[in-house]
Structures are given as C-alpha cells and as structure tokens.
Amino acid sequence: MPPNALWIACLPAYGSSTPEPAGPWLARYGPQPVLHEDGWLLELSASQRLFGGRAALLRRLRHEGAALGWGRLGAAPTALAALAVARATPAAGGFGHALGPDWSARLDALPASHLGPARPHRPVLDALGLRTLGDLRRCPRAGLARRTAPGLLQALDALYGQAPLALPGWQAPERFHQTLALPAPSAETAALAFAGQRLLGQLTAWLQQRQAGVLHWRLGWQGRPAATALDFRHRRPTRDTRLLRSQLHDALARTRLDAAVDGLWLETVHVVPWSPASATLLPDRPADDALSWEALLERLSARLGPARVQTVQRAAHWDPARRQRWRAALQAPLETEGRRGSDHAAAAPALALAAMATLWEPPWWLPQPRRLDTGPDGHPRLKGQRLRRVLGPQRIATGWWDTPVAWEMGVATSADGRCWWLHRHAQPGPTSPGEWRLAGVYA
Structure with a gap:
C-alpha cells in the first residue's frame, strides 16, 4: 500500500431522492471510479495534489456529493476501509475518515457488519463474540476460515492493506444520452436552464472520462418529437463547461414552449478525440480570459440564431462577385463548394x-x-x-x-x-x- 494512499467511498443518504450516477461525477477527480457492493469507490492518491491537497479535495467532494444525493462519504487508505467508514456515517448524511498513522486502530472499532463479506456470517460471528473489525483481525485465521467462507479472510486482508483487491473500473458508455425529470412540469427558462446545467455536468464528466470533445449535441424535451430539440454545434471539439452553459442559456432565452414539459434529455451527436491546448512557454504572460474566435461565433450563434451569424468561404469562379459564398458559421463545410448547375465554378479557367x-x-x-x-x-x-x-x-x-x-x-x-x-x-x-x-x- 502506498504511504500516501487515499480512497474515497460514497453512499446515498437515506431519505433523499434517487441520487444521480456517481460514475460521471467521480470521473472528474480520478481515472477509474468503481461501483462496489452498495457504494462507489475512487482512488485519489495521484490526483489530490491537482485540487489543492487532500483537505481541499475532500471538502469539495463532500459538498458536491451532498448536492448530488451521495451524502455519506468515507476516506481511508484502502478501498474497503473507506467503504466501511462511509457505512459508519449517520444515515441522513455525514463524512468520516480513518487516516493518519493510527488509521487501522480507528478501523478496529467499527462493527464487523461494515465489511461486506462478513454480513452473511453475522449470526455465526455474533455467536463467537466477534462484533468489531478488530475482533475479526485478532481471531485465529484457521478457526475463522472453518466457520466462514474463504472470501471473508481475503476481504479482511484487503481491508487492512495486506493484500490487493481487484476492482473492475467504471467505463463511460460509447454514446452519451441522459434524461432528467423535473420536480414539476414547467415552461420557465430558469427552471429548464437549471435542469440543463445538471445534464451538462454529467456530459463534461463523460467527455473527460472518454478523453473526447463534443462537436454536436442536442437538448430536447421528454414527450416531445425529436425535431423540436435544440441543436448545438461547435467549430472545434470542446468540453468547456462555461462555454456549454452560456450557449444553453442563450438558446433557451430565444426558445418559447407552447406547453410545460416534464423533463429534459441530452445526447451527443458527434464526438471526436480531444487534446488540451498547448500551454504558453512565456512565464510572464498573464492569463487571457478573452473568448476565442470559435467560442465567440458559437455564443453569437446561440444568442442570435445560426442563420444570423455567417462566415464567408472562397469559391472558384471567373466573376469576382461570385467568389464569395456565405454560409452559417457553424455549418459543416461543403465538400464541393461552388459546383452548382449553371454557376460553372468548376469549369472556371x-x-x-x-x-x-x-x-x-x-x-x-x-x-x-x-x-x-x-x-x-x-x-x-x-x-x-x-x-x-x-x-x-x-x-x-x-x-x-x-x-x-x-x-x-x-x-x-x-x-x-x-x-x-x-x-x-x-x-x-x-x-x-x-x-x-x-x-x-x-x-
């Protein structure tokens, strides 16, 4: 076990609404979220320094988890230990940890039922007086193996970091398509924008896990034809949450629904591999928060309408006045621009x-x-x-x-x-x- 190992476990809080899938959310902070038993696990040893250190990262996860319905969080040096600590938190929500040099002693005081493989053997363990995880660790292994299944000893070793634990990582689906039901039917732009932001958060997490950027995505209304959905196009692959959110707000501001909708759906149409922009090699250059040309065209197209934001494209023609072809800025380039019947563009000498x-x-x-x-x-x-x-x-x-x-x-x-x-x-x-x-x- 690495000396700075850190695992986080997330469980839903009882009494709250059905939480959103934790895989896309956790994928923002680590490469391999894991769904194990009744909770989600994520190893944060390599990524904690990218978010301001261990304490800052744990505070951030606790705040976001509570907003998404995953209100019970536990942190520990091993995956099963973090899951056991999360199970010891209050049912309504809370955060616990077993970190530091004495983390195993804190783990010893937890009930034995907080270890998943021990639950089926609870009557036997209670009869033997083994009520805590420390009791299980101090019990002779040969006697414990005769009265339980071999998987219990293997899980006990993995709990205390004495054996590895094979956990299959979560993989994002090939195509993103998520729906979100509204608390009540609504046609108000503010309510739809708030719900759309939650779907965009899942989209950006999915894009990060897939190492991809989106060129074309759609937002539609549940129970309505797909033709009424809003289309969003980008000149370059993006997964910038601020850009996607601003386009969504601008498009919804121009949209008028004839009736209230019960929910939203968001799907990707065209996704390509994405790589970040190269950082500047000039150390004294200040950060530039200005919009790029592509981002400006996308925001103007969302605000004014795609047909009102156009760009010019050169075409071969003998007449100079017909060498310019105007089209929507976000429209895909035509493969044979200018080859239209009587224009004779291809035949221009x-x-x-x-x-x-x-x-x-x-x-x-x-x-x-x-x-x-x-x-x-x-x-x-x-x-x-x-x-x-x-x-x-x-x-x-x-x-x-x-x-x-x-x-x-x-x-x-x-x-x-x-x-x-x-x-x-x-x-x-x-x-x-x-x-x-x-x-x-x-x-």
Whole structure:
C-alpha cells in the first residue's frame, strides 16, 4: 500500500431522492471510479495534489456529493476501509475518515457488519463474540476460515492493506444520452436552464472520462418529437463547461414552449478525440480570459440564431462577385463548394483566376450594384464627387463557358479616402461601353 494512499467511498443518504450516477461525477477527480457492493469507490492518491491537497479535495467532494444525493462519504487508505467508514456515517448524511498513522486502530472499532463479506456470517460471528473489525483481525485465521467462507479472510486482508483487491473500473458508455425529470412540469427558462446545467455536468464528466470533445449535441424535451430539440454545434471539439452553459442559456432565452414539459434529455451527436491546448512557454504572460474566435461565433450563434451569424468561404469562379459564398458559421463545410448547375465554378479557367489574382477584390459586396452618374468627361461620380481611379480597369471576358460578356473592373477612391469597386459592361452596345456601377465596398 502506498504511504500516501487515499480512497474515497460514497453512499446515498437515506431519505433523499434517487441520487444521480456517481460514475460521471467521480470521473472528474480520478481515472477509474468503481461501483462496489452498495457504494462507489475512487482512488485519489495521484490526483489530490491537482485540487489543492487532500483537505481541499475532500471538502469539495463532500459538498458536491451532498448536492448530488451521495451524502455519506468515507476516506481511508484502502478501498474497503473507506467503504466501511462511509457505512459508519449517520444515515441522513455525514463524512468520516480513518487516516493518519493510527488509521487501522480507528478501523478496529467499527462493527464487523461494515465489511461486506462478513454480513452473511453475522449470526455465526455474533455467536463467537466477534462484533468489531478488530475482533475479526485478532481471531485465529484457521478457526475463522472453518466457520466462514474463504472470501471473508481475503476481504479482511484487503481491508487492512495486506493484500490487493481487484476492482473492475467504471467505463463511460460509447454514446452519451441522459434524461432528467423535473420536480414539476414547467415552461420557465430558469427552471429548464437549471435542469440543463445538471445534464451538462454529467456530459463534461463523460467527455473527460472518454478523453473526447463534443462537436454536436442536442437538448430536447421528454414527450416531445425529436425535431423540436435544440441543436448545438461547435467549430472545434470542446468540453468547456462555461462555454456549454452560456450557449444553453442563450438558446433557451430565444426558445418559447407552447406547453410545460416534464423533463429534459441530452445526447451527443458527434464526438471526436480531444487534446488540451498547448500551454504558453512565456512565464510572464498573464492569463487571457478573452473568448476565442470559435467560442465567440458559437455564443453569437446561440444568442442570435445560426442563420444570423455567417462566415464567408472562397469559391472558384471567373466573376469576382461570385467568389464569395456565405454560409452559417457553424455549418459543416461543403465538400464541393461552388459546383452548382449553371454557376460553372468548376469549369472556371485557371488563366482567368490567375489574371484576377493581382486585382484588389473588395471584402464586401453590395446586394445590388448601384448605378453611378458620369460627368461631361465620362468619369464616374459618387454624390456629385468625381471618383479617382487607382487600379484598373481590367477586362474580363467570359469566353465560351457562359454567355459571352466582357466586363471592365477596377478600384476607385473618393475625396474622403474610401475605396470602391466599380464595374461595367465593356461592350453593351454597338458603339459605347455601359455605365459604371458601384459593386463593392472596402471597410
């Protein structure tokens, strides 16, 4: 047994509601929670330093356990000892421990029935006067073995750390799907958000145990069609509780239910392996609490709606105005963006794209080009002011792959220093080119 061994055992408090599964909760603090007999066990020797030390970790587990329905906790250097100490706590809830140099002496004073394999032999042990764990340890082993099962001696040795104990670890399911019944039917956002936070806590614990991050998850209502569920998407795998919680609150704030619901369910749709971000190598760099670009897009999409937060994607096309494709920021990228019927994007000649690569294309295009007036000199004017050409015009001809059209395009600047993208038909009529139109804006 390691000198700093620490096991925690959790039992439900009597008289409380059915507790939540302890496996996902305990998986936040150690890699292998164990369901053994009537309680959950977890070895904390390696992880206690990560949570501020032994005392701070035990206080945290006691507080969280009481909130989740696991109000009886015990701590000891071995798994069975922690379980025996937890069984000695008050039925309504409490915390006990057998730690320190005299931990075995504290264990000796506990009733023998607190050792699971001793319970079936309680009448025999009472008749022999063996009422405490210390009595069992001091009893001759040969006589005890003849009157009980061999498993009792093996459990007794494991109880005091004199023999190993094989415990199968808890494994998170391949797919997360949990339901939560509400205390009363409700359509209030606050009640649904509180219940959803409990499901998110289970989700993040499941993700940590699986070493995974979620890209797509859903929150729905019990008794309602799955089509009414809320969908949440992320650009990168995440298991950040704060981010998930903020998205949930923003989405519920925009949701209006036509009737009260009895409960919620939460499930994962797309989960991938997750690895933490690399820490900075600069020791003097302060912690940065600002949202990342992906987190900002996700929060805005949850608050405003996915259709109102869009991002641009480049597409191959001879026409510069059609090289931008806008889509929802959280939408999965299209595999063949731009290959749609008459667009002929895939057929755009490489020479045309290479010729336009040197032209300064605008980041923002107007929904409809705006016609510009021209003065006596034929130069385009904006609000009566002459625009000064700074680049172009460059001639683009569609050639054989589309209706034969020739365009002249260029960049001009106004008196206030703003830049504009102009274009016109190079040959709209038999003698003169077409009128200039304002098509793009430079922010």
